[in-house]
Amino acid sequence: MNTEFFAAWIDEIAATVRARRDHLTELDAAIGDADHGANLDRGFTAAREALAGASPPTPGALLVLVGSTLIRKVGGASGPLYGTAFREMGKAFGEAAEVSPAELSAALDAALSGVRRLGGAAEGDKTMVDALAPAARALAQAVRDGLKAEEALDAAAAAAGQGAEATIPLQARKGRASYLGPRSIGHEDPGAASTALVLGALKAAASR
Amino acid sequence: MKKLINDADSIVTDALRGIAAAHPSLRVDLAGRVVFRADAPTPGKVGLVSGGGSGHEPLHAGFVGYGMLDAACPGEVFTSPVPDQIIEAAKGVDGGAGVLQIVKNYTGDVLNFEMAAELAGDEGVEVATVLVDDDVAVRDSLFTAGRRGTGATLFVEKIAGALAETGAPLAEVARAAREVNERSRSFGVALTPCTVPAAGKPTFELSDAEIELGVGIHGEPGRTRAPMREAREIVRTAMDAIHADLPLSGETLVMVNGMGGTPLIELYIVFAEVEAYLREKGATAVRSLVGNYVTSLDMQGFSVTTCSLTGELTRLWDAPVETPALRWGR
Incomplete structure (x- = not known):
């Protein structure tokens, strides 16, 4: 997977988030403050523009630029959290011009650690970690099983989607939904839902 | 949705243009999205910076001016500002005595202000941060995001602002700000939801017979839904929650705050009930504020915030202030 692949990934994310903007906002309206779709749309559109202007030379440089742009443009909790996730991935890639599924798996672990450190959330708190953590595990398992890149990305995307769905019966302990207490039960977490979209886009980028 | 907007995506910029045009005492950086006092920085004075999502007007830009904030950073509607804005604000108000950030306790605000403080520190600005978390409706625990910051933000900004104006050092201003937060409690009630312009429809549904x-x-939405009742009964529920958390006694500063869509006449009806409740508990409302100060767009409803005063806090509350939304004594 080279720089072009990761640029395609960001393209896919921007398109998916734009298409699902209202859905993400509806999820957020139920247990948050109805701005998640608009914020991510603004952020990934800005990231795509930043990439067009800068043409970063490596996958690492590309993802660090995406992360920094998200931190600078999105605001809220999702700006710093998504921004950190992309920056940690980029830093894990170093200077490499091409990365393997094993390296992508290590980078996703780094992203997860960064998000957990910053937000303080654990699995089961009804946050983006509930989609990111199972995806990172599924990708690591796929690499151990020696699956091809496309199959490995499939497994990660499926795990993220299942993780997001599994937030529905949970009571939120972090983020704005936590203010609702037991009333947060019965709704999918918007951050987990958007994380599933972001990782689903990885699979779409691979099949381009 | 009917709103006085040009475009849902440009409402913050369009409103900032209005703020700049209406208030020559402020300097508005439209591109950087920071509202400064026109004469910032004040040499030798601790600079006060606050900010948060838009949609709570007059909080925070309406409280920039003598005796209160030096700068405010408005984010998108209900979305915290980004670190770039906060760094620009901190650098612009640092008069050599450091900068106090007043931050409402929400994950997004806390993260963005933390990042900004670190980066501003790298550039040589001394930054201290005070978190406001006065809302008793949220159960606090080590495992959650903690309580929200609501009405007490205004009290913290006013009292810390007055102290900073005397030339007090950063640590002293931060201490007073924390003390105000610790002595303050709030509870909010909604009669209707509000409509976020970018979402285009109300955030939740509520029948005429129900309140949140x-x-x-x-x-x-709030912690629970309840049947609509007389103002007296609704106020009792709100005040019971505050009193259970921090027993009301002595001289008290009280704000009855409208959520944006509530007629003032109703807020005064609420205040009368709040005042009667305080007397019943042996407390006295010696200072008061009634109006729309910390709003939630077009929501109907109110919040009540109390602060148990000391001699020092009362003097600082009474000190002169001159901002677009709060002014007296000067």
């Missing part, structure tokens, strides 16, 4: 108890200031 324990709401924050972001159009989110």
